Amino acid sequence: xxxxxxxxxxxxxxxxxxxxxxxxxxxxxxxxxxxxxxxxxxxxxxxxxxxxxxxxxxxxxxxxxxxxxxxxxxxxxxxxxxxxxxxxxxxxxxxxxxxxxxxxxxxxxxxxxxxxxxxxxxxxxxxxxxxxxxxxxxxxxxxxxxxxxxxxxxxxxxxxxxxxxxxxxxxxxxxxxxxxxxxxxxxxxxxxxxxxxxxxxxxxxxxxxxxxxxxxxxxxxxxxxxxxxxxxxxxxxxxxxxxxxxxxxxxxxxxxxxxxxxxxxxxxxxxxxxxxxxxxxxxxxxxxxxxxxxxxxxxxxxxxxxxxxxxxxxxxxxxxxxxxxxxxxxxxxx
Numbered sequence: 027x028x029x030x031x032x033x034x035x036x037x038x039x040x041x042x043x044x045x046x047x048x049x050x051x052x053x054x055x056x057x058x059x060x061x062x063x064x065x066x067x068x069x070x071x072x073x074x075x076x077x078x079x080x081x082x083x084x085x086x087x088x089x090x091x092x093x094x095x096x097x098x099x100x101x102x103x104x105x106x107x108x109x110x111x112x113x114x115x116x117x118x119x120x121x122x123x124x125x126x127x128x129x130x131x132x133x134x135x136x137x138x139x140x141x142x143x144x145x146x147x148x149x150x151x152x153x154x155x156x157x158x159x160x161x162x163x164x165x166x167x168x169x170x171x172x173x174x175x176x177x178x179x180x181x182x183x184x185x186x187x188x189x190x191x192x193x194x195x196x197x198x199x200x201x202x203x204x205x206x207x208x209x210x211x212x213x214x215x216x217x218x219x220x221x222x223x224x225x226x227x228x229x230x231x232x233x234x235x236x237x238x239x240x241x242x243x244x245x246x247x248x249x250x251x252x253x254x255x256x257x258x259x260x261x262x263x264x265x266x267x268x269x270x271x272x273x274x275x276x277x278x279x280x281x282x283x284x285x286x287x288x289x290x291x292x293x294x295x296x297x298x299x300x301x302x303x304x305x306x307x308x309x310x311x312x313x314x315x316x317x318x319x320x321x322x323x324x325x326x327x328x329x330x331x332x333x334x335x336x337x338x339x340x341x342x343x344x345x346x347x348x349x350x351x352x353x354x355x356x357x358x359x360x
Contacts, residue, residue: 034103039244039245041117042252044121045117045252046249046251048129048300049249049253049300050252050253053203053207053210056276056279056307062197062273075205075208076207076246076253077246078246079210079211079212079215083208085242086292087212087217087294087295087296088216090158091216094153094157095134095151096145097151098227098228100141100145100149101145102144102228103228104144108136109133109137111342112140113129116334116338117132128298130298134335135339138342140343158296166301169286169309172282172286172309173305173307173308175282177275177278177313192274195273202277202281205280205288208288209283209284209291213291213296215248217296219241223237287302301331
C-alpha cells in the first residue's frame with residue numbers, strides 16, 4: 027500500500043488546486059463586479075492571503091475531516107483515492123458548466139460513498155457525518171442572515187453620506203477580501219491536509235493523526251496557486267447573475283462572508299466558501315429589497331448543492347470498485 031501514497035498525494039494536491047480555482051470566484055467576484063480593483067491584482071492579493079490562512083488559524087478543520095467521518099482503522103488507500111477522484115471529476119464538470127458547486131460537499135460525499143462501498147455503511151461515523159453536514163448546510167443560512175444584517179447596518183450608518191462614499195467602500199473591499207481569503211485558505215486547504223494525513227496513517231508513514239508542516243505547506247501552495255489562476259466562468263455567475271453589484275454590496279458581502287468562514291475555521295467546522303459567499307451576496311441584495319435578487323439563478327445553484335453529496339457518493343462508490351480490482355491487477359504486472 028505504501029507506493030500508493032504517491033498517487034494519493036498527487037490527487038490530493040490536484041483537488042486542492044481545483045478547490046482554489048473554485049474559491050477564486052468567491053474571493054474576488056464582488057470586487058471585480060463593483061470595479062473596486064483590477065481582476066489580475068485582485069487574484070494576486072487574494073492568493074497570497076489564501077496561502078497565509080492555514081498557517082495563522084491552525085488545523086482544526088483537518089482534524090474534523092480526519093477523525094469525524096470515519097475511523098482511520100476502517101479506511102484503505104483505495105477508498106481515499108476513490109473519494110478524491112469523485113470530488114475532482116465533480117469539480118471539473120461544474121467548473122466547465124460555470125456552476126459554483128461546493129468542493130467541500132464533493133469531498134464529503136466522495137468519502138461517504140467510497141467508505142460505504144469498501145467497508146459498509148456501519149463504519150461511517152453517523153454523529154460525525156451529521157456534524158459535518160450540519161456545518162455545510164447551516165453555514166449558508168448564517169451567511170444569508172449575516173449578509174442581510176451587515177448590509178442593513180451599513181445602510182443605516184451611511185444613509186446621509188454623499189456618493190463619494192463609494193470610493194471608501196471600494197478601498198475597504200481590499201481589507202475584507204484579505205480576511206475572506208485567509209478564512210477560505212484556513213478552511214478549504216485544511217480539508218486536503220486531513221485527507222493527506224489520513225493517507226499517511228493508512229500507509230504506515232505515521233502512527234498518529236498529526237498534520238506535518240510539509241503537508242500544510244503543500245496544500246497552502248496548491249490552493250493559492252489555484253486561486254491565482256482564477257475561475258472567470260464562476261466569477262461571472264457570482265458577480266453578475268444575482269443582481270448588479272455596487273461597492274456597498276461588495277463590501278458588505280465580503281465582510282459577512284469573512285466573519286462566518288473565520289468563525290467556522292476556528293471552531294473546526296468545514297464549510298463551503300462558495301455557499302457562504304453566494305448566500306451572503308443574496309442576503310445583502312435582499313436587505314435592499316427582496317425583488318432585487320434573481321432567485322431563479324439562486325435556485326439553480328442551490329439544486330447543484332443538494333445534488334453534490336449524493337452524486338459524488340455514488341461516483342466514488344463506483345470508482346472504488348473499479349480501483350479495488352484495477353490497481354492490484356496493474357501492480358501484479360510489475
